[in-house]
Amino acid sequence: MSEKTNKRQRSRIGYGSSYHRGERHEVGSGPGIGSVLGGQVWVIQPDRKAVPENACLWMQAGAVKYKTCNNHFDCNTCKYDHAMQNKVALGKQVSWQDSMRRQPALARTCRHSLTGRIAQRACAYDFHCEKCDFDQYFEDVLAAKTQSAPTDIARVKGFDVPRHYHFHNGHTWARIESGGNLRIGLDDFSLKVFGQADGFDLPLMGKELNHNQIGWGLKRKHHLADVRAPIDGVIMEVNIRVMENPGLANREPYGDGWLFLVRTPDVKKAAKRLMDDEASLNWINNEVSILEEMVTDVAGPLAADGGTFGPDIYGNLPGLDWHQLARTFLKTG
Known part of the structure; x- marks a missing residue:
């Protein structure tokens, strides 16, 4: 019952890997890893040059070879970041800031750009974020207002x-x-x-x-x-x-x-x-079925395929009860 409105497909999966449709002779042979899913052979090819979808700030700065972010780029509460900062204090690890300072001038990117919170922006404070007026303004004001629409x-x-x-x-x-x-x-x-x-x-x-x-x-x-x-x-x-x-x-x-x-x-x-x-799609399908039954009760049978719903269902069907809609779908009323 659902269809994608965005046809963009991922070309990489996991860390450093790509995949393609293969033939049966590729299962168990060749440089890739072959497997059969749904009767189709897929070959996964390791690719060390691939970039993970959510690369940690430490990885993007070049301070570590590989680390994905599993804390939504909230460095202040990140156990990994705290542990790395302790290693830096002991002289056992180069900081991500020092790693960025070694980059060419044009590659010295603001940390908020590295984490995808803003568009490309160069750092003007040599990665001393505590001295940066923009950093403070962004955290206090802009971060709350900066959001993006879904792409898929x-x-x-x-x-x-x-x-x-x-x-x-x-x-x-x-x-x-x-x-x-x-x-x-x-x-x-x-x-x-x-x-x-x-x-x-x-x-x-x-x-x-x-x-x-x-x-x-x-x-x-x-x-x-x-x-x-x-x-x-x-x-x-x-x-x-x-x-x-x-x-x-x-x-x-x-x-x-x-x-x-x-x-x-x-x-x-x-x-x-x-x-x-996955759970939300299954749930919405079920909610649509309940809505179809409610609409049928007040407006008669729907089209054979159920059709699609437009805006303002309550306004266009006066027979629907506001409080029943609130009880059924908002769990209130």
């Missing part, structure tokens, strides 16, 4: 489901940002079901969200739908643009229509409570 989206009966987002069964999403914060919003399904809100009842910066508890509300005319928070954490930033223009959430639910940036004490624990790519 599946579509299920007209509803967008992006990859690398984590979903709560109350139709909210969380995306782990570089630096360890989580960006939060309502998903495309809920915003199409309830239609464009007249406003959002959002808490202020500094307030706490509690996982699975009522976190905010969606208003439409005389109706209010409560929404459950997908994670625990403290709100670091509220999207003022959505408060001023609620329709932005409907137009770009996974981009500029985000609602909060949240700091949580344990990012990995928070992510484990939510659905990943």
Whole structure:
């Protein structure tokens, strides 16, 4: 029931490897590693020159040969970074900063560019980040406002489901940002079901969200739908643009229509409570089936293939009950 809207395919898997379709004679022979999946022979070829998808700052600087980041580029809470800094203090390891200082001038890239948080930018402070005005401004101001839209989206009966987002069964999403914060919003399904809100009842910066508890509300005319928070954490930033223009959430639910940036004490624990790519697709398929039954009850039989849903389902089908929709899909009401 789902189809990819982005046809881009990965050409590398794992660290330093590439793959191609092969022939049966390549299984067990040749320089590659041959295996059969679904009746098709695939040959994986090690390639030491390949670049891992999330290379650690220490690797990108050339201070170590290989290390992927498993802490969302949140160096302040990274055990590996702390251990490496201790080795540097003992004179047993060159720091990533010193390694970058040895690079040609044009290759001395800002650490925020290395971690993918901003576009290409040269370092002007010789990697003394504590003295850098931009570094402080970015961490305090720009990081909360700098976000990116999804590049790989599946579509299920007209509803967008992006990859690398984590979903709560109350139709909210969380995306782990570089630096360890989580960006939060309502998903495309809920915003199409309830239609464009007249406003959002959002808490202020500094307030706490509690996982699975009522976190905010969606208003439409005389109706209010409560929404459950997908994670625990403290709100670091509220999207003022959505408060001023609620329709932005409907137009770009996974981009500029985000609602909060949240700091949580344990990012990995928070992510484990939510659905990943495969689970979220299965869940949305099931939610669509429930919605189809509700629509059939008030509007009669759907097309044989179910068709696809457009925006403002509630507004276009007055027979649907707002409170029932909130109970069924937002787990509130």
